[in-house]
Amino acid sequence: MINLINKQLQQFAQTAGDKPRTNLVIHLAAVNLLALLKGQSLGKDPIYPAIYWQDKEQQQTIACLGQIEECTNIPQPTAQACYFGGLAFQQQGEQWLDFPAIRFIRPALEFKLQQQKLTLTCHFNGLHRIDKTIALVNMLQPPQALTAVETTILSRSDLPNQAQWADLVDLAIEYKALLPKVVLSRETQLLCKNRVNHLDLLAQWQQANPNSFHFSVQFSQKHAFISCSPERLFCRKKSQLKTEALAGTINRGRTEREDAFLSQSLLTDKKIDRENYLVQEFIIANLKQLKAKISCEDAYVMQLQNVQHLCVPINATLNAQTTDANLLYKLHPTPAVGGSPKLPALQFINDKEPYLRGWYAGAVGYLSSEKSDFSVAIRSALMTDHSIKLFAGAGIVTGSIAAQEWQELDNKIGTVLDILSAQKGVR
Incomplete structure (x- = not known):
């Protein structure tokens, strides 16, 4: 090669010469x-x-x-x-x-x-x-076979811990007049016996949830940021835009019948409908500010390995003057990862969450004149040496129960925990 x-x-x-232009x-x-x-x-x-x-x-x-x-x-x-x-x-x-x-x-x-x-x-x-x-x-080296992750988790710590989480959820609900929705999140740090190759971990994560974005970003040897995210921020092909309101989560069932029941409840639950509607409303309002022509498709249930989400696809035709920078600044972060209204929710998160989100729940992707595609960096991990930091969030609205939302966070990081514990093989 x-x-x-x-x-x-x-x-x-x-x-083309020493310094090509094409x-x-x-x-x-x-x-x-x-x-x-x-x-x-x-x-x-x-x-x-x-x-x-x-x-x-x-x-x-x-x-x-x-x-x-x-x-x-x-x-x-x-x-x-x-x-x-x-x-x-x-x-x-x-x-x-x-x-x-x-x-x-x-x-x-x-x-x-x-x-x-x-x-x-x-x-x-x-x-x-x-x-x-x-x-x-x-400098290129030959490809190396992807192998099963082999390690032992020596310790786990959560920020916030479960008691702090309960206090944060109660506080967010107290602010309901100013904050109809705020997305609170958690960093779970795992210390592992062996250093885990981030690409081996991503390969197994990819197998578990194939219908997601998969990415790894590494700017130096110190850190790798990987994600297996189900959420698209937007995809633009020339003037045509695809985006989605992805909000509302429930776990997968243990049987086919239970799974179908839980899936149907996503489509009928009033709390989940309210949570998703706030995201739809935000996206549509901001696209209208950019003078886009917008249409929404019917809601459907997006099923992943451990959880399932309510998703409403949104399509738009963009104004000729709209740039990717306009879209990123208008749409990011959506109420699916921040809250509504946007600025008070971001301020609440900034003031109250006990850790630094960094690129978790950020926007990761690529842009070119013809096409741009960005994922919301949820279901993600920051890896360095023997440490793996996993991130998960949950939308808090009136009716949210702290213990149930904590379990939702565990469900969202469950796939990675299973990979690190199960020692499965990689094809």
Whole structure:
């Protein structure tokens, strides 16, 4: 593979010069892109940034290595540019190490798998030297087989703990006149006996919940942020937009009959309907401010391994002047992860939650002139050394019961806990 890429890069240099202004696309034999990234992560000189992305329809899988540009604002791509990255849950205040309020990169190497066909796009912008890309290609390591996660959980700590959670839920309900809904969340930190490879964990998570977004973002060796998120913030193809109100959660049943009963209750429960409606209302109001033409589809139940959610798809035709930055700032964070009204809910979370959300419940994805796709980074984990931090949230409205919401948080992190405990194999 390396010889083929280098040969085409050298031929490209003869016509495009030392600093090409256009991308080079190379066709390659298909490989598993998680395995490709794992090979780089275990090499003597790992390449960063290293980003993995798969949309929830599984139409495309992408692996990015290296960068030719970095932005700490939301870029507006032109021509062949494509940027990968994301936004933190809140733009103000302290952020995670490596993960600032906004960080996007234009990759040096972008591997894309579509319909079992693999292409490599070598990005150029008229400033990046082709010999730097050749040097990066020469650092590539062979793919490494994905293996079962093998570790022992030595300890678990929750922030907030269960008593603090109950107090927070009671306090949120007291504020119901100002805050019809606020999404409270929890960080669960696991200390593991062995260091867990984040790509092995993501591979098993992917198998458990295939109908989700799957991504991994690693800017340095220190931290990896991974997610198996069921929630789309938006997908834009030219002027056509797809988004969704995903709010309202119930666990899966132990039998088919119980599962069907619980699924039906999602569609009829007044508390869940109110919770979801607040999200719909927010999205529609903000798209109308951008002068979009909007239509909603019927609600349906999205089923995952341990939980199921009420989802209402929303479609829109955008005004020609609307940018991805407009959409990100207007739609993120939705009441599905923040609350309603937006600003009081964010202030409540900022003041009362005892940990830093960082990119949890942020927006992660990519943008280009033709298409942009962003997931809401729920069902996520921040991994470093022997530590895994898992995140989960629950919408608090009138009628919420702290003990039930705490159980919902456990259900939402249950898939990862099962993987870490069960020692299952990976195909």
